[in-house]
Amino acid sequence: MGSRWQKAQELSAARGIDALLITPGADLRYLTGYEALPLERLTCLVLPSEGDPTLVVPALERAAAVASGVDVTVASWNETDDPFALVASLVGDAATIGIDDHMWAARVFALGAALPGADQVLGGSIVSELRIRKDADEAQALREAGVFIDRVHERMGEWLRPGRTEREVGTDIAAAILVEHATCDFVIVGSGPNGASPHHELSDRVIQEGDPVLVDIGGTTPAGYCSDSTRNYLAGGSVPAEYAEFYAVLETAQTAQREHARPGVTAESVDAVGRHIIADAGYGDLFMHRTGHGIGQETHEEPYIVAGNDLVLTEGMAFSIEPGIYVEGHFGARIEDIAICTADGLEVLNNTPRELVIL
Structure with missing residues (x-):
């Protein structure tokens, strides 16, 4: 799947998006091969336009994510941790964040609060541009x-x-x-x-x-x-x-x-x-x-x-x-x-x- 997320990084950079944040759904499955459960606990791929991606998962889902064969770093969080703060730490000083089109509204707002200095834009078109042409x-x-x-x-x-x-x-x-x-x-x-x-x-x-x-x-x-x-x-x-x-x-x-x-x-x-x-x-x-x-x-x-x-x-x-x-x-x-x-x-x-x- 590496070639897919690498292409997504290239498209993001070309469009001025510093990082993509992808939660469970078809886009995450396409980029990583991981069919994550759409739980109330946050799972989120942090895909910077430069550098290595990280898949943030709840600790109880770590084994499933690793077993799926994902070729990205897996970072897990425990029940009393703040997963949005973890995502923010991985995003760093990114100025523009691409949010996947199907992210739950509650998560969009929570990420906005965790990243107050970043502009949020829709990032679904990045992945759809890849998915629209089948290999x-x-x-x-x-x-x-x-x-x-x-x-x-x-x-x-x-x-x-x-x-x-x-x-x-x-x-x-x-x-x-x-x-x-x-x-x-x-x-x-x-x-x-x-x-x-x-x-x-x-x-x-x-x-x-x-x-x-x-x-x-x-x-x-x-x-x-x-x-x-x-x-x-x-x-x-x-x-x-x-x-x-x-x-x-x-x-x-x-x-x-x-x-x-x-x-x-x-x-x-x-x-x-x-x-x-x-x-x-x-x-x-x-x-x-x-x-x-x-x-x-x-x-x-x-x-x-x-x-x-x-x-x-x-x-x-x-x-x-x-x-x-x-x-x-x-x-x-x-x-x-x-x-x-x-x-x-x-x-x-x-x-x-x-x-x-x-x-």
Whole structure:
């Protein structure tokens, strides 16, 4: 992990940040390999722009930090010590401190009190600039995550059928994800009208024959990388005519976005390609969210595939392509793949059928 925190030091120095302070979360895991528990006791990586970093941990977590194989000095504090004073002593006379974007507010204020002479700025962009481009090992980890979640979608016919509740189906899906992944991060089973809510929670609604069902699932692999894939199913019966009409538009839009996305185009242009197709077909108001989000050690991270983001895609950027159409009170559909930019194109990491699957 040394090369990662060394690159973060270089970026910090270039931006006038004297030290980064990183608490538990994906940034700390990315820089050190340590998946620290988000405890009330302070764990914090002190990463100066020059010199060696130190990982500050509670004494009772020292063994876990060392066992994780971190390649930085570990400094522990006891129950009656002031960990913020310890951090301040390691920061020294730094004038500008970069705080990680997800640090708890109480800790931000406590560090401000411990370092009254230092200016605090957001430092999350330093690490996100590194995380946004996946190296070869990370790309392989995302491929494996895609294969794992595809295998779960391939088994949907074992669980999804009329007469069962969304919750019953979701419980079976979650168990299958745990077979493939280290964790099950989320399961969305949106049947009939519930499919019109993009982030629907599992409910006790009984799936009816002929219901379109949106299934969005994901987990984190033992390597620490996330999956996320949405497919659409029909629980027997006949496809509603209105649904069939807009689903054809959705397939066309998602295909166009996959074909357009590659290094050299902007994130917002990928969104626009599909959004124009959906809007021209009269469903523009029913596509209510961005086209996609980056993915890696978090399910949602940079880059975001959305209007207004003029970021140019480059090799190693991984993101979802997931346009949707939602008819409130009736049904909804979303087609989602994870893809990663290669040197000259796009590699799609999910490969189960994108058409409506009739079970």
